[in-house]
Amino acid sequence: xLPPGKSPATAREASPTPSLTKRxxxxxxxxxxxxxxxxxxxxxxxxxxxxxxxxxxxWLCVHLPSLPLEAVMGTGSDGVCAVTEDQQGxxxxxxxxxxxxxxxxxxxxxxNAVLALLPSLxxxxxxxxxxxxxxxxxxxxxxxxxxxxxxxMPAALLLEIAGSLRLFGGLDALRxxxxxxxxQQGFTASLAIAPTPLAATWLARAGKRxxxxxxxxxxxxxxxxxxxxxxxxxxxxxxxxxxxIAVVGDCxxxxxxxxxxxxxxGSLLQLDRALGRLPDPRKCYRTAEVFCxxxxxxxxxxxxxLLLNACRSLLLELERFLLKRQLMVxxxxxxxxxxxxxxxxxTVGCAQADRSIEHWCELLAIRFDRLELPAxxxxxxxxxxxxxxxxxxxxxxxxxxxxxxxxxxLMSHLVERLSAxxxxxxxxxxxxxxxxxxxxxxxxxxxxxxxxxxxxxPRFPQEPCATPLLAELRRNSSLLLRRPLWMLPEPRPLDTGxxxxxxxxxxxxxxxxxxxxxxxxxxxxxxxxxxxxxxxAGMHLxxxxxxxxxxxxxxxxxxx
Amino acid sequence: MNEIxxxxxxxxxxxxxxxxxxxxxxQGLRSGYPRLDRxxxxxxxxxxxxxxxxxxHYGTGELKLLMPALAGLSQTAGEDPAQAVGWIAWIAPPxxxxxxxxxxxxxxxxxxxxxxxxxxxxALWAAEQALSSGNCAAVLVWSExxxxxxxxxxxxxAENGRSWAIAFRPVRDLSxxxxxxxxxxxxxxxxxxxxxxxxxxxxxxxxxxxxxxxxEQ
Numbered sequence: 204x205l206p207p208g209k210s211p212a213t214a215r216e217a218s219p220t221p222s223l224t225k226r227x228x229x230x231x232x233x234x235x236x237x238x239x240x241x242x243x244x245x246x247x248x249x250x251x252x253x254x255x256x257x258x259x260x261x262w263l264c265v266h267l268p269s270l271p272l273e274a275v276m277g278t279g280s281d282g283v284c285a286v287t288e289d290q291q292g293x294x295x296x297x298x299x300x301x302x303x304x305x306x307x308x309x310x311x312x313x314x315n316a317v318l319a320l321l322p323s324l325x326x327x328x329x330x331x332x333x334x335x336x337x338x339x340x341x342x343x344x345x346x347x348x349x350x351x352x353x354x355x356m357p358a359a360l361l362l363e364i365a366g367s368l369r370l371f372g373g374l375d376a377l378r379x380x381x382x383x384x385x386x387q388q389g390f391t392a393s394l395a396i397a398p399t400p401l402a403a404t405w406l407a408r409a410g411k412r413x414x415x416x417x418x419x420x421x422x423x424x425x426x427x428x429x430x431x432x433x434x435x436x437x438x439x440x441x442x443x444x445x446x447x448i449a450v451v452g453d454c455x456x457x458x459x460x461x462x463x464x465x466x467x468x469g470s471l472l473q474l475d476r477a478l479g480r481l482p483d484p485r486k487c488y489r490t491a492e493v494f495c496x497x498x499x500x501x502x503x504x505x506x507x508x509l510l511l512n513a514c515r516s517l518l519l520e521l522e523r524f525l526l527k528r529q530l531m532v533x534x535x536x537x538x539x540x541x542x543x544x545x546x547x548x549x550t551v552g553c554a555q556a557d558r559s560i561e562h563w564c565e566l567l568a569i570r571f572d573r574l575e576l577p578a579x580x581x582x583x584x585x586x587x588x589x590x591x592x593x594x595x596x597x598x599x600x601x602x603x604x605x606x607x608x609x610x611x612x613l614m615s616h617l618v619e620r621l622s623a624x625x626x627x628x629x630x631x632x633x634x635x636x637x638x639x640x641x642x643x644x645x646x647x648x649x650x651x652x653x654x655x656x657x658x659x660x661p662r663f664p665q666e667p668c669a670t671p672l673l674a675e676l677r678r679n680s681s682l683l684l685r686r687p688l689w690m691l692p693e694p695r696p697l698d699t700g701x702x703x704x705x706x707x708x709x710x711x712x713x714x715x716x717x718x719x720x721x722x723x724x725x726x727x728x729x730x731x732x733x734x735x736x737x738x739x740a741g742m743h744l745x746x747x748x749x750x751x752x753x754x755x756x757x758x759x760x761x762x763x
Numbered sequence: 764m765n766e767i768x769x770x771x772x773x774x775x776x777x778x779x780x781x782x783x784x785x786x787x788x789x790q791g792l793r794s795g796y797p798r799l800d801r802x803x804x805x806x807x808x809x810x811x812x813x814x815x816x817x818x819x820h821y822g823t824g825e826l827k828l829l830m831p832a833l834a835g836l837s838q839t840a841g842e843d844p845a846q847a848v849g850w851i852a853w854i855a856p857p858x859x860x861x862x863x864x865x866x867x868x869x870x871x872x873x874x875x876x877x878x879x880x881x882x883x884x885x886a887l888w889a890a891e892q893a894l895s896s897g898n899c900a901a902v903l904v905w906s907e908x909x910x911x912x913x914x915x916x917x918x919x920x921a922e923n924g925r926s927w928a929i930a931f932r933p934v935r936d937l938s939x940x941x942x943x944x945x946x947x948x949x950x951x952x953x954x955x956x957x958x959x960x961x962x963x964x965x966x967x968x969x970x971x972x973x974x975x976x977x978x979e980q
Contacts (some may be wrong), residue, residue, distance in 0.1 A: 414805040462784075512810040614850060617896040621878055621889055629879040634872055635862040645862035650876065689857075741951030742823050760861060761822030 226747075260364040261374075261416065262400045263381065265345070266407035267338075269391045270358040272298045274334040284325040287314055297329055309530040326712060334358070343391070343490040347527060353400070357434070359407065361400050361485060374414060397421065400485055401477040418479045425477060426452025433473070439466050494524045494532075494587030496500045503542060503579035510539070510580055511571060515564055517585040522560045531602030535563065536586055541578040551625065553619050563614065569623040586639055590624040618650055622648070640722050640729055641690070641759060652721040683736060684717065687760030694757035697746065703755035704746055708739035720750070775804070775965040792927065793832025799958060799974050803945070808832055812944035812964070813928040817937055821857045821905070823960035824956040825931060827975070829903075832871035836900040836927070852876045852893040853918050854904040855886040874900075883908045887917070894920035894928055901927040915942040937961070964968040 271286045285299040285308060294314040304576035306321050317324060335356070335490055342352045342360055342716070348371065351363035364377060371377040378394060385392045395406035396414040402421055409432040413426050428451045430440050443466070447455055454462075463471050476483040498513045514537060523530055537549040547757065551566050622630040634648035697704040704710045715734030722728040730750035737743050748755065771777060791807025793800060800806050808814060816825050837851050851874055853860055860970070862872060876899070880886045881905055894917065909932055921928040933971040936947065941962070948959040955973030962968065 270812055339826045614898040615895060618876070620892055625878060625880045625889060626883055629881070631877055632872070633860065633865075633877060635866050635874050641861075645859075647877070648872075686867060687861055687869070688830070688860040688864045689822050690859040692859055739953075740820070740823065741953060741956065742820065744822075760859070761813075763822050763824065763826030 210667070221388065229429070257726055258430045260363060261396060262403040263362040263364045263378065263394060263396045263400060264400070264403035264407035265341075265360040265362065265385065266393045266404070267358045267382070268332050268393065268410075269298060270337065271329050272300060273390060274337045275330050283321060283323060284327065285317065286327055286329050288329045298441050300619060307350055339488070345381070346490060348377065349644050352488045354488045355404060359404055361403065363395070377412070398422070399477055399479045400483050401473060405432050405477060408434065422455065430454070435470060439470060492528070492590060494521050495584065496520055497582055497584045499582045500580065503581050505576060505579040507571060511568065511582050514567055514585070515560070518560050518563050521585060521587050523591065524587070528590060529593045531593050532587045532590055534588035535585060537567070537583060538589070539576060539580045540582040540584070542581050544578045547574070547576055551623065553615070566619055566623045569620065573624070639719055641719065651654060656658065665673060687763070688763035689761040691759060694747070694759045697756040699755055704736070706738050706744060707742070708757060710738050711738040711748065712736050713743075718750070735762070786908070792832050794828070796828070796974050798971055798976070802960060802971060804963060807854065807942040809964065810923055810927055811924065811925045813913070813914060813921050813930060813942065815930050815932055815941055815943040815946040817932050817934050817961075818948065819947045819950065821931070823949060823951040827956070828949060828956070830868040833901055834913065837871035838869065846898065848940045850874050850876050850899045852899045852902045854860050854878045854890050854893065854902065855880055856903070857905055857908065867959060870898070887913050890928070891916055891920045894926045896922040897924045897926070899924070899926050901929060903929045903931070905931045907933065909939050910938070911942070917948060917978040918944070920944040
C-alpha cells in the first residue's frame, strides 16, 4: 500500500536493498521534499478519525525511574542500597541509590564486584509483583485528579487531564499538585504532558519536563528523543543505531514501507500513534469498589492500644476511599493475623451506614474490649462491606437563628453502641402482624424500618373526646378481644387440680372461650380455646387448652 | 420577704406535712389514673427521674399501671423513624412484650426498642446508655440485681438525658436504700391492684387501694 503522493521512484528505492545502500540514500539530508513525502504521509483516511478521537485529549505521563528501588526499599529510604536483577544467569545491579552511585556502584555491575567495592551495601532482589502493587496504589491515588488513569506496566502512569484542567486551576497548577503529591510520598518521578499517550510516555521516559498542548508541535519535540526511551526491543534499536539513526527524528525520515519491512508493522504503528496519526486507545484503570487493605506490623504485637491505633489508620484509609466514591458502608471486617494461629475475625456493623471515622473507632473500641486474641498479632486487614450511596443531611450554619440549638443525637448511634456490646440479634424492635394465631401475631422487627401498618388489631381511639368510650372499653373487656401485654416465648403446661388449672393456686376462668383455629398453610395449625383466668393472687392470665381437651391447660400470657 | 418565702415553698426539697402534693413547680406525666395522679407530686409520674416499682411476681399489673403514660410518650414522637426522640426502651424484659396488646393500649410500635442483654451488668449498662443518650422518652429496665449505686447512676442518667427511668425490682429489695424519686409497691389482691407509695420526692407516702377504679367524687 503506497501512501498517496508518494512517487514510484521512492517506492523503488525503498524496495529491498542492502542496509548500506539505504543508509547512503538517507544519511545526506539533501532532498528534503522527497523525504518529507515518505515520512509525513499518513493514512489519510484514518487521519480524521484519529483527530476526532484525540483532538481534545491531553495526557500526563508519570514515569518512575527508580520504581524498582523504591518498591523494594520503601520510599524515602536513605543509605546505600541497590536492586539486583538476574541477567543471563548472573545477578547484576539494576539500580543503585544515589549514595551507592556516589560510591562508584553503577548499573550492570555484578554482585561480587559491587560487594567487593562496598561491603556494607544493602542488596535486594527486584520484586516485580511489589512494583505492580505500588504502581496500582499510585493509580488509585491518582484517581482523584482524573477519571481516566492507565497503568503502563513497567513503571509509568498515564493520566488524561484535559477534563480536569478547569477544576484544578489550569495546567500548571495541576502539574504542580500531582508532582507535589508524588514528592510528598517520596517517589522520584518525571512528568511530561503531550496530546498522545505514547508521546507523553516517551517524553517522560526521556526525563524531559515538557508540556505540549498542540499536536503540531509533537513531531518537533519527539524528533530529539533518543531511541532508548522508546522501549523497543534491543534488536531493533541496535540495527537502527547501526544505520546511524540515533534519535526519533531520524526514524521519522525513513520511508514507511521499508521501515515496516525491516522493523515490523508494530514499530511503525507506535510512531504513528505517538504522532497522533492513529488512535491509541488505553485501558482505564479502576480500583476495586470494595475496600480491602492490610496493615503489617513490624513485629508481633498484643498491646491493644497499639493495635487500635493501627486499626484507626486503616479506618482513615477507608474513610478516604469512601469519600472519593461518595459511598458509605454498613459493615466492616477486621482480620487479625497471627503467626501460629488462624486469623481472628471481627465484624463491626452499624444500624445505619456511616463513614465517619470517629463513630467506627468508638464501635471498634467497644468490641475490641471484649475480643480475645489467641496470640500476638502480626498483621491486620480491613475489609469494607458493600458500599451504599452516601446520603447526608445539611448541617446548620453557625450564624443561623437556630444554630445554637443542641444537635439531636442520633438514635442509630445508641442502637449501634448497644448492639456492639450485647449483640445484633439482642437489640430489635417489634411489629404486629395481621395473623390470628397469637404466636404469629407479632415478630421482632429491624429497627429503623417503617413497619407495615397493621389494621387487624382494633385500637383504642386516641381523641380526648373519646375518653368515656376508652374507659368503657377498658372496663368492659367483652367489647374487645383482650390480649395480654406479656407473652411467654413458649406456652407453659399448667398442673391441674380438680379439673381446674393451677398457677400459684387454682385459677378462676373469667372470660372465654375464644376459639382460635387453623393454620394449615404452614403446617403449624392450632385449635385452641383461650380463656382469661385469675389466680388467688389476683394475676390475670391468658390460658388455653386444645380443642380435643386431651393435652391439658397451658399458660400463654399475662395481662401484666 | 414574701418573695423569699414563695421561693422556699416552691422548692421540691421542702416537704410540707400538709397541703396539696401537686403544688410542686414541675408538671408530672399524667399516669392515666386520676386516683394515682392525685397522690403524686406534680400530678403525675416524675419526669426525668427514676421510678422504682417493686413487685412480687412479674405480670401482676405493673405494665397496666404504666401503659397509658408510655403510650402517650410514644405517640408524641410521630411516625418518622428517623426522628430521634420518643423511644421507649425495654431492657431485659422477663417475657415478650406482645405487640397486638401494645397496639391496643395505643403504643406507637415504631418507637419500641427491645434489648435483651445476656448478663445483669449489661442490662444496667444498656439502661444507662439509653437514658443518657437523650433519645429515649422512657427506659424500662428489669433487673434482679440492683443496688444503691446502680439506682443512683440510673437516677443521674435520667436527669442528664431528660428521660424517665423505670426500674422493676423484687419486693425483697424493699428495705434497700435507693436514689429513686418515686418508689411504688404494686400488689394484686382479690379486689384489684393496690399501690403503696413508699417514697416520693416532694410528696408523701400513701396507700391506694384498687387504683384503677373510678375516683370517688
